[in-house]
Amino acid sequence: MPTHEQKSAQRAATLAIADGVLVRPRTCANRKYKILPFSCYGWCSRIQPHHEDYSRPLDVVWLCTSCHRRLHMQHRKEARKRQDAANVNQLRRYVESGDLSVDIISREADTPRGTIYNWLDGISIISPLASPRVDMFLRRAKRLAQVHAAERAQSLADGR
Ligand SMILES: [Zn+2]
Numbered sequence: 296m297p298t299h300e301q302k303s304a305q306r307a308a309t310l311a312i313a314d315g316v317l318v319r320p321r322t323c324a325n326r327k328y329k330i331l332p333f334s335c336y337g338w339c340s341r342i343q344p345h346h347e348d349y350s351r352p353l354d355v356v357w358l359c360t361s362c363h364r365r366l367h368m369q370h371r372k373e374a375r376k377r378q379d380a381a382n383v384n385q386l387r388r389y390v391e392s393g394d395l396s397v398d399i400i401s402r403e404a405d406t407p408r409g410t411i412y413n414w415l416d417g418i419s420i421i422s423p424l425a426s427p428r429v430d431m432f433l434r435r436a437k438r439l440a441q442v443h444a445a446e447r448a449q450s451l452a453d454g455r
């Protein structure tokens with residue numbers, strides 16, 4: 296899903312190509328300079344401008360469709376990995392602070408406790424976002440943690 300910044304950078308690059316400010320080369324930059332961690336297998340029939348930084352719309356790397364697609368796939372994978380790590384850290388904070396117990400997470404996310412312990416230990420091969428139930432749970436986990444923290448504070452105030 297292209298963001299607004301992405302779209303306007305692409306539009307600026309397209310205009311610059313039409314105006315002759317940017318010149319589309321005949322060869323994929325990855326084929327020529329081996330700038331990516333994978334080889335170029337593209338036919339280089341269509342070379343596309345790729346932005347590393349959308350705030351610099353005329354600063355482009357020219358890639359064949361194949362390399363371009365692969366590069367974005369890799370970026371998405373890395374973003375997903377970062378998101379998963381952030382989610383696991385979030386769960387860990389909830390559990391360590393006592394705001395949410397593993398039991399509550401297990402019940403609310405409809406996920407076996409063993410799986411949750413594996414996530415917390417960082418040994419799960421399944422990403423936390425791989426399950427739509429867990430994804431849904433993570434969206435409302437903050438609110439849930441607030442409710443449980445408030446309940447806990449209340450029971451402490453009541454002297455249990
Ligand atoms: Zn290529």
Ligand SMILES: [Zn+2]
Binds near residue numbers: 344345346363367
């Ligand atoms: Zn790109």
